[in-house]
Amino acid sequence: MRTYTAEIITIGNEILSGRTINTNASHIARRLTSIGFTVRRITTVMDDLQEISSIFREVINRKPLLIVSTGGLGPTYDDKTSEGLALGLNRSLEYNELALNQIKEKYQKLGLELTEERKKMAYLPKDSIPVENDQGIAPGIYTIYDNIEILALPGVPREMENILENFIKKYLKTKPDVKYQEKSILVNKVMESAIAPYIKQLVKKYDLYIKTHPRGYELSNPSLEIQIAGSSSNEEEINKKIDECLTEIKDIVKKLGGVIES
Amino acid sequence: MRTYTAEIITIGNEILSGRTINTNASHIARRLTSIGFTVRRITTVMDDLQEISSIFREVINRKPLLIVSTGGLGPTYDDKTSEGLALGLNRSLEYNELALNQIKEKYQKLGLELTEERKKMAYLPKDSIPVENDQGIAPGIYTIYDNIEILALPGVPREMENILENFIKKYLKTKPDVKYQEKSILVNKVMESAIAPYIKQLVKKYDLYIKTHPRGYELSNPSLEIQIAGSSSNEEEINKKIDECLTEIKDIVKKLGGVIES
The missing domain is CATH 3.30.70.260 (ACT domain)
Structure with missing residues (x-):
């Protein structure tokens, strides 16, 4: 029987200081296990560009079929997952039109302008697909590298759960038959x-x-x-x-x- | 200001399947943070000998001042932390007389014999100190490698917390002044x-x-x-x-x- 391996990455100093319990990792682990994946590792790293790019590279080198990360996708200075993923994959960080449209639409409905901080959430690694976030602003980031499916989710639990479900339903290619x-x-x-x-x-x-x-x-x-x-x-x-x-x-x-x- | 870096390793399939939320890592992270350490990574790996030895080696290569692991110190077949740590440090696994005495005493008080499974908890990597467990049987394992202090704790929260306090009080050499x-x-x-x-x-x-x-x-x-x-x-x-x-x-x-x- 083929083993469908996955790894989870959580990004956030609040986990490392013990301030926040890592329930996001448990949710993702349970959900991936329920559809037949074997989660081999869960790693938590700091909100630091080098740390984020390093961990993506390390996990890619272990060649799981799926990598899911959570945290670091918001509008603040310490949200560095998109940039870190791009660096880890050695790809440029680009304005994603689809993501920009999703974000613009949400703020415009309230008559709010698109500031730099808000635009930031539309910068994705080249060749990514923004995964719909029905519960918040920042979309998930889906890309494939070396046949490994990679999904980056935000850290707010409600948004993380919603995007994960959208991903499993619409995008995930590696569907275990177990x-x-x-x-x-x-x-x-x-x-x-x-x-x-x-x-x-x-x-x-x-x-x-x-x-x-x-x-x-x-x-x-x-x-x-x-x-x-x-x-x-x-x-x-x-x-x-x-x-x-x-x-x-x-x-x-x-x-x-x-x-x-x- | 010198940074006192630490890393945490949690060992257990029940975390990776999402069945158990990793509250042990949060407790250790919070406690280490409170005494001035900066926890740089938390990694969860499977109850697998190769995985355990690999993660200890990987963390040692990143040269934190302190490594604390939790899980895999009990009497069952899937408790492999002591063996994995020995393998990771390239040290032999030896009967530790001090540990054996601690364990023997606890079972003998109840008139119970020392079976192979019970003796198993007294096998520690060479040059280790068993750290007192006032809440259970398996002692913690304290050793130093390449100037890095390493502490292995069991996964039962009550025992883990007790041994961690004993360790901080009696053994920890690297005391941050922050x-x-x-x-x-x-x-x-x-x-x-x-x-x-x-x-x-x-x-x-x-x-x-x-x-x-x-x-x-x-x-x-x-x-x-x-x-x-x-x-x-x-x-x-x-x-x-x-x-x-x-x-x-x-x-x-x-x-x-x-x-x-x-």
Whole structure:
């Protein structure tokens, strides 16, 4: 089965100072996973031109099929993603007529002039397509480099989510033919270290992703969430496999004196 | 002023699938920022030996003063951080007597035997110190490589936070002599694109980090959080500078017809 790899880049000092929790990366990761991509890395970098161009270059060198970035597309001095992407791709930054029209129209409706700061959002790397932003001003930036699809999204969650959906619906070429499925159970009174050797065997047997997430205290009050996940082009088949594995895990939990909570 | 650079690595497929929001990275980032570090990157990688060793090597090549990782230190088959760190540093993975004693003691109190899975948590890269975990089993791993301080923390938030505090208190050698300060105000009825040119000038004038975070709708109902931050060895001086800048921003907001909410 072909692996559809993706990487996510988040741009913003507010993430790096711990001020903002990176929920944007989680949203994009979950959405890409749901349509069959495997997200291999998420990297957060500063609002700095060199850092932004470097990270795009580094990610391109790892050759994922899709790169999605978020942050740094607005009108302020520290919004440098478009310029950084252009630099990373070694392309010129150009006025994109389509983007300019989208932006102009929005401000003109309110009788507002197109200042330099507002025009800034229409400068895109050469050979890009502005992806419609129904929730704000700055369009997303879609381009292809070396067969890698690249999408740059703004950082405002509402706008980021809207453009991502528009992108998946209208532009994304690499459509994985697999479905991702996952199930999980909560069990008490079983230590993670006690069930560990059994989980290791089940991973080999089923070729599924099985992970124990500690939710209590290993020694005094053990509680574990056990997650089982996998991808397949055959939804029925992968669900059946997960269910079989789950049944076996439940038997092991009982054998170890555990209690299945849900 | 010397910049105290740090990088954060988070290890875990559950972050990459979007299942878990990366609050651990935010906690570590905020804590490091509060003691004067500048976090330059946060990278999330898979529970994969090659990926873990690669990311440690990549980060070491960028020569931050401090690297903090979280995740992958438990007893299960997919906890590979210790092994990955050893591989990345080109050091052998060895039984650490001190770590073994810490772990053995915790299980023995409950009359539990030391299985292979439990012993696994005592394998540390050569020349490491196990950092006390008062909230769980697996100790943190502290080592120094090429003058870079490296700390590996588990992924369970309670344990991660506890070990990080123990580390800062007892082991961290690179103590920045600066204090980080920040203030922010919420303003309505000013578009981000309208205030942008003023902010750009203020950044130059004050050499502070000023960022506008859109909280409303640029066109129909603009609302902005304006954040001002800076670091200095002189706490009084940096606070005075931030206050002066804040006064000037408030004047600009009023001039643009804005309302200061808080």
